[in-house]
Amino acid sequence: MNTKSFAMGQLVIIILTVVSFMLIATVVSRAFSNKDDAAAEALCQESIAWRAATVLNINTDEKSKNLDIDVVKGKLKPIPTLCKTIDKKIDGDQRKIKEQLANQMARCWWMFNEGRYDEILHGSKVVPALISNLDEANNECFVCYATIINEDKFDDKKESIKSEEFLNYLATTNYTKVPDKTYLDYIQSFGGPGGVQILTNIEPRHAYGITFMAKNIDNVESTWLGWFGKTISGTAGGAATVWAAGTALSACTLATAGVCLLGVAVLGGTTAVITYSAASDLEVLVNRAYSSTERDISIVSIDTLDRAQAHCFKKDIAEK
């Protein structure tokens, strides 16, 4: 037997075995990674559902109110929210990037039970009824996904996907998991009332946070203390339509529920107008976008990861 050819043969077998193992390991680890993400999404969705189902309401039902003053009121939520921020890396052409981000926004909506419950991230709280409305609303938001755009540049030599363009994509593209619904339809009216905020343009090699913000509980009070509390804790009008001048940031950089934030900021309708032209004004607008004091609908938002993490819970919310 030729020793040389035998050794060569063995070497080839060894190399093939190592390469095959590496290929298999890559495929398996990716499969497990995806499986982990799916499991994390499902765990979050189920924990939210259980949390909502097991809430103990104390003197919160307006219909059953009698003329006597309640001593305490509040909610006890025994089930923790088992949600964690999922890290994602996405790539592809612009259409693929938009599709993946849209899917993540829709998935975030699904994880939080499609906005069916208000203040679902709010902790348990039982307080003396007399001051319950003076208590500042503390309805946090949560970062569902931390997503990196793993591309050096987009095709067509475009520097970014503008927020209006992405909003238009959400409004006109069907979400495959829900028949006959666009992404925007799914978030706005499938389940509870919802909205979308697009607080940034999307650029290559940047990281973004997709967040969920729960609706606040309707808090109409007949007592003068309740009115007083709502007045001092609420902002002057809601940021229904907010515009940011195009000079400091490129084009439309903040958008809410179908209205792009661009140009001038409109507070509470059309009477008060502020023009954003400095970073300080932008901070005001961003803070308002994340404000929990007047959130009438649940919102899924996309923003820079830095800003999202600065304003919302990230990682494992069960650690809270």
Next chain:
Amino acid sequence: MTLTVEKIIGYTIAIVVLLFLVFGGGDAFANTKNAANKIISWLPDLSFGQKNLTASKPTVPETQQVEINKFKETLQKLMTSDKENCFVQFDGFSELPESVQLKLYHDDAVGGTVLTVSNKPGESTHEQMVSTFVIDKMYPCVIGGGSVYTQGFYHNYLDPGDSKENNWNGNQVFNAITQPILFNLDTTLVNENVINYGAGSVDFHGDHWLYKPDKTHICFFPTVNGNWACDGDSPEGLDDDCLTDETETTSLPYRVQHDSSLLCFGEFKSTAKAQPQSGQDASPTGIKKGTT
């Protein structure tokens, strides 16, 4: 049956209560019931589970939906028309609901102008998108946003004779807008529709008119409350008489009524009887082709 201490106490309590109810007077039972109700009323109302919220698809009232559809058709027809430097008269908008807003902006990504309609659910301060559509190749503009535009349009189109007297030689007549244009209801003083093209809300009494200066632009007419005569003095927009007064010889309705070639398509619809004033030439003195 073995009598235990617990059983003895239980039976004793039951007998005492019965005796109290029977011999305690006619109101004993009622008093007991009242006392029990009072105790119950002090107890907290308890319930399990959070209320399930449901949403419905955002819509606008039928009246506005019809007007928006007509608006969309008019814009599309204008863009497909070969005619330029012309005007269109359409039905405009009735008073918009306070919660409804229209927004118009050009988007290079779709190669046209996007019109979105949004509404606020219930008492919400947040808006939801009702519908969106694209007018291909369209760029929005306004006759406003600077005296150069309002004066330019007035002198070039409405009163060229005046420009000769005043040595007006500007030829800018429309303002191409790069940021979104909003249409909504202003309730500050009087409920009326307004237009916001980036410098705050301006009256929109010219909402029945559109102007197509070239192949791609379609312009809107912001207005200002006038001084009983058409002019282009305000940088925000034309005097509303320029768009609404059919008797004013320098007004757009008057000119179009007497020269239908100024229309891109359709016919002039009078909303009032036009009475040319005696001694004045009822014919327009000619329309110059304007530029940005």
